[in-house]
Structures are given as structure tokens and as C-alpha cells.
Amino acid sequence: MKSKILLVDDDPFTRSLFENLFRNGDIDLTTATNVAQARQAFDVGDFHLVILDQRLPDGNGLDLFAEMRRLRPRQTALMITGHAEVRDAMRAVRDGLFDYLTKPFENLEELEAVIAKALELDRAYREIADLKEILTAGSGDPIIIGHSVAMEKLLAQLRQAAPLDTTVLIEGESGTGKEVMAKMIHTMSARKRGPMKELNCGALSEALAEAALFGYEKGAFTGAVKTTAGYFEEADNGTILLDEIADMSPKLQVSLLRVLQEGTFVRLGSTVQRPSNFRLICATNKPLDQEVAAGRFRSDLYYRINVVPLRVPALRERRDDILPLALFFLDHFNRKFKKSAGPLQADAIASLEACQWTGNVRELKHTIERAVVINTGGPIPCADLGLVCTARATSDTSNTSTQLLPYREARLQFERSYFTNLLQAADGNVSEASRISGVARQNIYGHMERADVVTKS
Ligand SMILES: Nc1ncnc2c1ncn2[C@@H]1O[C@H](COP(=O)(O)OP(=O)(O)OP(=O)(O)O)[C@@H](O)[C@H]1O
Numbered sequence: 001m002k003s004k005i006l007l008v009d010d011d012p013f014t015r016s017l018f019e020n021l022f023r024n025g026d027i028d029l030t031t032a033t034n035v036a037q038a039r040q041a042f043d044v045g046d047f048h049l050v051i052l053d054q055r056l057p058d059g060n061g062l063d064l065f066a067e068m069r070r071l072r073p074r075q076t077a078l079m080i081t082g083h084a085e086v087r088d089a090m091r092a093v094r095d096g097l098f099d100y101l102t103k104p105f106e107n108l109e110e111l112e113a114v115i116a117k118a119l120e121l122d123r124a125y126r127e128i129a130d131l132k133e134i135l136t137a138g139s140g141d142p143i144i145i146g147h148s149v150a151m152e153k154l155l156a157q158l159r160q161a162a163p164l165d166t167t168v169l170i171e172g173e174s175g176t177g178k179e180v181m182a183k184m185i186h187t188m189s190a191r192k193r194g195p196m197k198e199l200n201c202g203a204l205s206e207a208l209a210e211a212a213l214f215g216y217e218k219g220a221f222t223g224a225v226k227t228t229a230g231y232f233e234e235a236d237n238g239t240i241l242l243d244e245i246a247d248m249s250p251k252l253q254v255s256l257l258r259v260l261q262e263g264t265f266v267r268l269g270s271t272v273q274r275p276s277n278f279r280l281i282c283a284t285n286k287p288l289d290q291e292v293a294a295g296r297f298r299s300d301l302y303y304r305i306n307v308v309p310l311r312v313p314a315l316r317e318r319r320d321d322i323l324p325l326a327l328f329f330l331d332h333f334n335r336k337f338k339k340s341a342g343p344l345q346a347d348a349i350a351s352l353e354a355c356q357w358t359g360n361v362r363e364l365k366h367t368i369e370r371a372v373v374i375n376t377g378g379p380i381p382c383a384d385l386g387l388v389c390t391a392r393a394t395s396d397t398s399n400t401s402t403q404l405l406p407y408r409e410a411r412l413q414f415e416r417s418y419f420t421n422l423l424q425a426a427d428g429n430v431s432e433a434s435r436i437s438g439v440a441r442q443n444i445y446g447h448m449e450r451a452d453v454v455t456k457s
């Protein structure tokens, strides 16, 4: 589908520049030369992006933007601005404008990149809106956000394996979503009305884990005050998830192998063989083949459970998922805390996308939760996300060329550090800073605000 853009600008040169820019692409451009025309177009059209000139013959682009946002709160918009008006545009960014473009346009590639990013944001918002409808329809099923090529491939494998009654082994770093995937497999299988039982093998002692899985007869051990069913019994016609399977003790590994081979189990303190029909899903954040090679995991059990392996990629290996996930969590926590934080400002999006996310989706989820909690009802700037993340991404770029930051973010970071150092060197004196840097005095303020340079006043 073509993206629809509304351009509001009275300058014929700018209009023809955009017309040329979009001539061969999949963008459907509508132009308006003043506020009245723009209102008319906006009333009837649903635009993926609105690009507004600030000074219009019959009004101000900023007021028009505010008006549009009242009608469509998630409208993505860019402002075209002259150098003298940068401060107003910056204020508008704080009020939800995606970004601003300064005239004259020196770098068309950069212009195209900003537009592409704004359209990406709009796309993500629309997808989340669709999801919200599914959510309010309320099936309670787990939701997996995954738009990247890597996740689409994985989800295709998952959909294929889910209805078949095979054992699935889910491998992936901590926080990548192994547990949600296991739940998804259960809900997509014929066993979905049956129970799903979960045991974290790393969290319980061997004795407790054994009792939880096998159940026990009254008096089987001290404290066994009444006969209790275990997961093998309770998950009959359902699913068992053995999480952190690599941490299962050697003794339990043997017991589990026997249950898988024979399809029966014996409660602790009993001799009666009981049948159980459960589907097994295992999850691990340690690569199990390495655990086998190191002699910590039985190879015969490994072959039993490694029937359909699913590897969940780390979040940094699928950066296209970051923005949709962030918006999904933003919506989730806004509803949970009854707040209206957002939208994410452009620099916040750039930082999220550049971050290394060693804690994967869970870390991203917590980052957004924190940002919603501290938000007082308005756009989310980069600073509200916690800068540790940006710093980590920056230091990582120094040793790996594959983890380059997006150009805008890199430039912003450079400007931030350059102007901070410059002002320090000039002892806070802007005229002196101008002399040292060769940047005109009036432009230094603009650079500083844009790069969010903090000055001692
Ligand atoms: N693709 C996704 N879409 C939506 N939510 C996700 C996705 N992936 C993970 N989450 C959410 O992120 C959090 C962490 O996911 P989960 O607990 O499944 O990770 P895990 O791989 O099991 O981690 P660990 O190895 O630490 O147990 C959960 O709250 C989960 O709902």
C-alpha cells in the first residue's frame, strides 16, 4: 500500500522538491498551499504523515499541527522550519511533533531518512492499534510482537510445530521471550484447553523439583503430610514447560529420561506406574549442545528433547522489532497505570534502536515501564529512558563496525559531546565558543538545544 503524505507549504520550490523526491516511490503526495486547504485535505484524508511549513499565508503551521493532533492524537508530523524558528519547532517536538527539518535542505538523503523514519513510526502505531482491537476482543492468549525477518521466520516455524504433538526445545538469551513462545505453542495446539504447567529447573532444589514433577504419597518424606499430584499427573492432556532445563540435576535428568521413554511415572513413595500424556516444551538460555559437550547434560536426554529446536534471536539481532515492541509496551503500561505517556520523541526512538539490549525484550519492557511511570503526561524524550543504554551503544560501536549508530543519532551524540566540551573550554562564554569553533554565535544556541547540551546558568 502507498503511504499518503500531506505537504503544506506555500513555497512552490519546496513543493516541487518534494514532488520530485516522491516521483518514483510508493508515496502518494497531496499538497496544500495554506491552512484552509490543509484543513480540507485533512478532513477527508487519512495521512500517514503530514509535513508542515511553519509560516503559512493564513496562519501558523504549529497551530495547525496542534489542531490536527486534537482530531487525531497519533498523527505523525514533521515541521519545515527556518533557522530562526528552530526553538519553536523544538517546543513542538516536546508536544509530540516527530521531528523538524531545517530549510534550506542541504542533504536530501537525510531528508529522505527522516521521512522514512516518520513513516515507520506511523506504521508501528497502526499495527499497535490493530493489536489493541484484538486485545480488547480479549482472548487472553499470549501476544508475540515480531516484525523482523528473523522473528517472522521463527514464528513460521513455531506455527508449524505448535499443532503437532512434538517436543520443542526453545533456546535463546535471557529475556528474549522463550516463555511467551512456549505459552503460544500451548495455545496453538489441540491441548489448549488442557493445563499448562511450568517448572523452573534452576529455581528449585533437586528434591523440591522432583516432588513437583512426580508428586508424592503421604509420608513419602518428612513434610509430606498428604498425597499430592505432581505435574506429570496434573498436565495429563496438557503441556509441561521445563524452563532452564540445563540446570536440571543429573539425577532428575535420569528420571525425566525414563518418563519420556516409558510414558509412565511413579509418585514418590509409591510403586504404582501411572500413565501420563503430556507434551513437553523445554527452554534454556545456555546452549544445550555445549552443556552436553562439557559433560553437564546427558546426551541421551538431549536427543530426546531436541526434536524441534527453536532459536529465539537476541533483540540486537532483530532491531526492526524494537520500535513495535516499545510502542506495544507503551500502550500496555499506559493502560495499566491509566496514563497517557507518549509519543516517543525522535531522539528517544533513535536511542532505543541503537541500544545493545543485553537484557533483551525484558530490559526494553522495563525501560518503557519506567518511562511511563515518571512521565507527567506528554511526549517521552530520550532522557527519560535512562542514558546508560545510549552510553553502552556508543562504546560498543568503537569495537564493532557492524553496530554503527543511525547517522542522526551519531551526529547528535557528536554534537552533544562537542558543544559540551566547547562550552567548557570557553568557560560558558558563547562569544568565545563562537570564536574557537568558527560557528556563528546565533547558531550555537540552536546546536546546543538540538543536541540537548546542558549548560550551567
Ligand atoms: N515478542 C514479544 N512480544 C511481546 N512481548 C514479549 C516478546 N518477547 C518477550 N516479551 C515479554 O518480555 C518479557 C520477557 O519474556 P520471557 O519471560 O518470555 O523471556 P525468557 O526468554 O523466558 O527469559 P528468561 O530466560 O530470563 O526466563 C515478558 O514479559 C514477555 O511477555
Ligand SMILES: [Mg+2]
Binding pocket: 178, 179, 243, 283
Ligand atoms: Mg523464562
